Amino acid sequence: MGKLTTKDHSRDVAGLKYIYPVMSRRAGGLSIGINFNTNNACNWRCVYCQVPNLVRGSASSIDYSLLEKELVFFLEEVTSGSFYDRFEVPLEDRVIKDFAISGNGEPTSAESFDKAISLIGETLDKAKIKDSYQFVLITNGSLIHKEQVQKGLAVLNQFQGRVWFKLDSATQSGRKKLNDARMSQKKYLENLLLSASLCPTWLQTCLLKIDGQSLAVKEQEAYLKLLKNILEQVNLQGVMLYTLARPSMQPDAKYLSKVSGQELNDFAKKIRSLGLNVQVSE
Numbered sequence: 001m002g003k004l005t006t007k008d009h010s011r012d013v014a015g016l017k018y019i020y021p022v023m024s025r026r027a028g029g030l031s032i033g034i035n036f037n038t039n040n041a042c043n044w045r046c047v048y049c050q051v052p053n054l055v056r057g058s059a060s061s062i063d064y065s066l067l068e069k070e071l072v073f074f075l076e077e078v079t080s081g082s083f084y085d086r087f088e089v090p091l092e093d094r095v096i097k098d099f100a101i102s103g104n105g106e107p108t109s110a111e112s113f114d115k116a117i118s119l120i121g122e123t124l125d126k127a128k129i130k131d132s133y134q135f136v137l138i139t140n141g142s143l144i145h146k147e148q149v150q151k152g153l154a155v156l157n158q159f160q161g162r163v164w165f166k167l168d169s170a171t172q173s174g175r176k177k178l179n180d181a182r183m184s185q186k187k188y189l190e191n192l193l194l195s196a197s198l199c200p201t202w203l204q205t206c207l208l209k210i211d212g213q214s215l216a217v218k219e220q221e222a223y224l225k226l227l228k229n230i231l232e233q234v235n236l237q238g239v240m241l242y243t244l245a246r247p248s249m250q251p252d253a254k255y256l257s258k259v260s261g262q263e264l265n266d267f268a269k270k271i272r273s274l275g276l277n278v279q280v281s282e
């Protein structure tokens with residue numbers, strides 16, 4: 001068996017349906033991904049999306065018994081050290097940093113999303129993992145108006161989870177261009193406020209260049225204005241700013257490029273001036 005590196009993001013490296021391991025450079029250890037969207041279906045189509053053969057739609061129904069079995073099995077593999085040995089993971093990286101519900105599509109589109117969160121939370125609790133990991137939901141936030149998703153966020157909160165909520169642009173035209181998202185700006189903001197009121201919420205914002213052009217000044221101003229507006233109403237944990245880390249699998253890939261570390265850090269500084277915590281990944 002070869003080495004599992006931070007460059008290896010294949011979702012089937014462990015040969016499981018719902019669980020995939022990633023050595024995360026950002027987190028500095030093992031990130032255990034949980035993928036509900038085994039059908040590669042999402043209700044958005046972000047220009048930078050790394051999901052191959054992405055289709056519009058919702059997650060297919062979850063086989064809960066298999067999900068539990070895989071999670072228990074994989075936890076045993078990791079905690080016994082056999083997974084780390086098999087992939088020759090260096091000793092200093094043998095630590096579980098997070099469990100991330102992050103699929104090949106939007107995870108909150110799964111039927112009985114709240115049930116899936118409960119099952120994962122309970123399984124993690126039972127496993128009595130020694131590493132101090134985070135339990136994270138990575139979402140585009142577009143379905144939080146649904147009762148069942150709100151229930152799921154409340155359950156996530158009970159298990160000390162976190163929401164990472166995608167906000168790439170604060171304008172409707174920007175979100176249409178970057179995410180192919182059709183939801184109104186007003187509704188999107190309502191969903192973000194709901195998320196932050198139900199469970200600690202971080203924003204995740206991807207800065208990139210399209211045709212060599214970075215985020216326009218007026219887009220930056222709109223983003224900062226929106227943050228101010230949000231902070232007057234709810235608490236946010238902070239903002240994770242990043243740029244393209246791996247190639248997009250969408251047709252737009254050829255028009256996209258990374259922004260510089262300088263650009264990321266300049267924007268981070270403006271966000272910090274609002275009193276928010278900002279983490280930058282170059």
Ligand code: SF4
Nearest residue numbers: 042044045046049105
């Ligand atoms: S929300 Fe996530 S899965 Fe959906 S298109 Fe965007 S990057 Fe891909």
